[in-house]
Amino acid sequence: xxxxxxxxxxxxVQEGDSAVIKCTYSDSASNYFPWYKQELGKRPQLIIDIxxxxxxxxxxxxxxxxxxxxxHFSLHITETQPEDSAVYFCAASPSSSGNTGKLxxxxxxxxxxxx
Amino acid sequence: EAQVTQNPRYLITVxxxxxTVTCSQNMxxxxxxxxxxxxxxxxxxxxYSMNVEVTDKGDVPEGYKVSRKEKRNFPxxxxxxxxxxxxxxxxASSFSGxxxxxxxxxxxxx
Numbered sequence: 001x002x003x004x005x006x007x008x009x010x011x012x013v014q015e016g017d018s019a020v021i022k023c024t025y026s027d028s029a030s031n032y033f034p035w036y037k038q039e040l041g042k043r044p045q046l047i048i049d050i051x052x053x054x055x056x057x058x059x060x061x062x063x064x065x066x067x068x069x070x071x072h073f074s075l076h077i078t079e080t081q082p083e084d085s086a087v088y089f090c091a092a093s094p095s096s097s098g099n100t101g102k103l104x105x106x107x108x109x110x111x112x113x114x115x
Numbered sequence: 116e117a118q119v120t121q122n123p124r125y126l127i128t129v130x131x132x133x134x135t136v137t138c139s140q141n142m143x144x145x146x147x148x149x150x151x152x153x154x155x156x157x158x159x160x161x162x163y164s165m166n167v168e169v170t171d172k173g174d175v176p177e178g179y180k181v182s183r184k185e186k187r188n189f190p191x192x193x194x195x196x197x198x199x200x201x202x203x204x205x206x207a208s209s210f211s212g213x214x215x216x217x218x219x220x221x222x223x224x225x
Binding site: 006009042043046049089091103106108 | 148158163214218
């Protein structure tokens with residue numbers, strides 16, 4: 001069945017360094033890829049998303065890249081700050097709008113940014 | 116204020132005692148869904164609804180029921196809860212892409 005694998009499960013970086021989280025997906029029909037950030041005790045919130053017609057998208061210190069041939073996408077956070085510490089989830093959906101029944105999440109990455 | 120609300124936020128119950136977790140959104144979104152979150156497993160979809168009276172199973176529907184009689188509400192029903200349904204539950208709504216999550220319901224089944 002459809003599957004999204006996310007790595008690493010935990011990531012510890014020094015403040016100011018970059019962090020990279022990678023996901024692979026199994027369903028080649030997937031063409032919407034959101035990333036969510038979940039702070040401790042809070043709900044997941046969308047931080048960035050990408051659709052299959054683009055290879056990269058940036059929003060300030062956050063960027064996402066997509067390689068449809070290899071079926072993987074990555075989240076890049078530059079100049080990390082302590083407030084970036086959270087659990088990050090990738091997801092894949094077989095619809096360009098994302099407004100479909102299916103959204104498959106990865107297992108999550110706990111990012112710790114040390115001051 | 117645009118929001119998704121869930122009730123209750125915390126619930127401790129016993130095996131077999133039917134319960135309902137309510138979810139309501141005020142954004143007129145057509146799409147709503149339920150997820151459960153367990154350590155190391157991420158968020159797994161239980162059920163989703165594309166519109167009123169249209170629902171479908173997600174990845175882990177066993178032991179759960181839903182209904183969508185009105186656009187704003189999407190309750191999750193556990194007819195006979197079991198301990199393996201102890202989890203953190205999130206409701207979400209969406210219009211196009213971005214899913215707005217509710218605050219979560221932490222359920223413990225003894």
